[in-house]
Amino acid sequence: MKVAFADVGIAGKPYETDVLAAATRVLKSGNYIGGPEVDALEREFAEFCGAAEAVTVRTGTDALTFALRAAGVGLGDEVITVPLTFIATAEAISHVGATPVFVDVDPETALMDTRRVAAAITRRTRAILPVHLWGQPVEMNTLMALGREHGVTVIEDACQAHGAEYRGRRTGNLGDLAAFSFYPSKNLGACGEGGMVTARDPGALALVRRLRDHGQAARYQHDVIGYNGRLDALQAAILRVKLRALDAANAQRRKIALSYEEALGDIPGVVLPRHPAHVLPVWHLYVIQVPERNRVRERLTAAGVETGLHYPTPVHLQRAYRFLGYQPGDFPISEQLAETILSLPFHPELGEAQIAYVADCLRSAR
Ligand SMILES: Cc1ncc(COP(=O)(O)O)c(C=O)c1O
Known part of the structure; x- marks a missing residue:
């Protein structure tokens, strides 16, 4: 698939x-x-x-x-x-x-x-x-x-x-x-x-x-x-x-996020997105954290599952911003997240069968 x-x-x-x-x-x-x-x-x-x-x-x-x-x-x-x-x-x-x-960013959110x-x-x-x-x-x-x-x-x-x-x-x-x-x-x-x-x-x-x-x-x-x-x-x-059509599309995104949560919840090592109870996200992206992210990503790609990285290099380490003088280690949480985050396929039309397939591929890619 x-x-x-x-x-x-x-x-x-x-x-x-x-x-x-x-x-x-x-x-x-x-x-x-x-x-x-x-x-x-x-x-x-x-x-x-x-x-x-x-x-x-x-x-x-x-x-x-x-x-x-x-x-x-x-x-x-x-x-x-x-x-x-x-x-x-x-x-x-x-x-x-x-x-x-x-x-730096909060490690939870x-x-x-x-x-x-x-x-x-x-x-x-x-x-x-x-x-x-x-x-x-x-x-x-x-x-x-x-x-x-x-x-x-x-x-x-x-x-x-x-x-x-x-x-x-x-x-x-x-x-x-x-x-x-x-x-x-x-x-x-x-x-x-x-x-x-x-x-x-x-x-x-x-x-x-x-x-x-x-x-x-x-x-x-x-x-x-x-x-x-x-x-x-x-x-x-x-x-x-x-x-x-936006409210309906955002509601659909929330349903899909719940389906992902159920499908991925028991995969060891995979950290699912978290947010406080007083916040209602609109799930522009569904971003998990996974060890050995690059290897996992390659295996997902090979299985036909497209993923994204948002974002692989924090801005303070981009060449364009080198002049500001920041060093690796200055924002350790952002840097660590940049290495482990993986954005899964996500859009309002994503079906249950596709979610189940992504979950299966992720389970075996680990
Ligand atoms: C967080 C964030 N800020 C700014 C922008 C810039 O928006 P645009 O591409 O429309 O210029 C984007 C989107 O690309 C974004 O995701």
Whole structure:
């Protein structure tokens, strides 16, 4: 049996006809950049998150970059984040002229260890950027309290966590600002690139609106040096259709996570993902820990089971960030996780027979 890691195409999905109709509507309209589809998506996504406001942008990386700018982060500032994330989290910090300051992750959840953050705050710290990795929210109350105490903005990297909940509230409405990606493989994925910034307070995104459109406040009046960071109407229309299906898809992901838990629970040496009871993850990825990960992975590949690594090299050990002077051993939990984590096939269409096959292959691969 072949088990694909993900299934991002629209073919055969419950929303296929509606996506095609929405795309046709936009293509025929002649309105390709901005306009009613983009405005509607912003309203609907803000409502989905419970956020005061949402602004579409071209990518998740833009969303992070513009959110940092909206928080006033710039040259010489420090932003606290984690090394166990996709490189874009750190890139956005660097792109605004600031320096990423890493804190290690919690061994239980693989998310920012919020107990380590206070010690990393200096007089240069302007923001804290936790990552809701694999679809599970970070311990946000602690971070918001620290943010208030030290006058720093808390920005969620929610690129992997559309609809995840922390103490009954959704991502996008947990920090001061939040950044989402609509890369095709995300829980809410475009048929191309896309991103969104959300804010808890109305009016907080005025600068983001300008930055995405070459810094324009009005036509050809450029108040700040901006970017071409707009979402196109085609993606907005497609995302509106898929947003309506997101709660059902996330519920299906939760069912699949439970099936994996039952199927894998008794395999010796395999550590299953854990999260506290007050958190409702959306299972962007299902990530186990397994000794001799590379050997196990090869055997799964040979058996037709596609897997992923999220992520095999922590950011502080990437060549691009060597200039920061971090060394192996500086963030031992992230480094150890990077060697043992293995992302199993995971998408809402994954069937019970495939889950059972993955479990059998994993049992014999060990
Ligand atoms: C944690 C995280 N941050 C940032 C990004 C960047 O998003 P994008 O690829 O849309 O620029 C991604 C996704 O790729 C991500 O997974």
